[in-house]
Amino acid sequence: MKGVSRGLLLTLLLTTLAGALGALCTVHYLQSKRTPASLHEFVHKEIRLTDDQETQLARLEQDFAVRRKVREAELRAANAELAAAIQARHEYSPEVQASVERFHHAMGELQKETIVHVLAMRQVLTPEQARKFDARVAEALTQPAP
Missing domain, CATH: 1.20.5 (Single alpha-helices involved in coiled-coils or other helix-helix interfaces)
Structure with a gap:
């Protein structure tokens, strides 16, 4: 033992x-x-913001959060509709095609909302801060997929 x-x-x-x-x-x-810090983390941790800028950005982020939730709900609804359409006929039917188009529209609207939000954030920054911000945005948009 x-x-x-x-x-x-x-x-x-x-x-x-x-x-x-x-x-x-x-x-x-x-x-x-x-992965690099998110744009939100970058702005709040790597760009020195004034208290006034922080307040302005907080308002922008709060407004965007509401709009983003609406768009994300649209995406979930479109996905549920797509699932039902696929289950109904198990083929690429007109209903499936309409659901895919609804999803793409909702995704495009979310992307537009995000771009408008990013550009609104940029307006709060000083020219020097905006240069750093622009470089980070360009990096994020051109980075290869993992």
């Missing part, structure tokens, strides 16, 4: 060490692949 206990302890120790090594390697790999 003593031999089994040592073997079990050794197995547990080696398993724990292997798991810890795997976790360290994973963390290191994931950190090297880390």
Whole structure:
């Protein structure tokens, strides 16, 4: 019985060490692949904003949050409609096509709302801040997909 206990302890120790090594390697790999900060984080953490700018941006973000929720609800409704249309006939029917078009329209409207919001944020910034902001926006829009 003593031999089994040592073997079990050794197995547990080696398993724990292997798991810890795997976790360290994973963390290191994931950190090297880390995506850049979101535009929101960039503006609030990397651009030095005045209190007045923070207040103006907070209002813009609050307004956008409401509009975004409406657009996201439209996307969910279009997806539900699409699911029902596919289930009804299991083919690319006129109903499926209409649902796809409804989804694309809602997605396009959300994208427009987002662009209008980003441009409104830019208006709050000083010329120097706007240059940094523009560079970050351009980077985000031209970055290859993961």
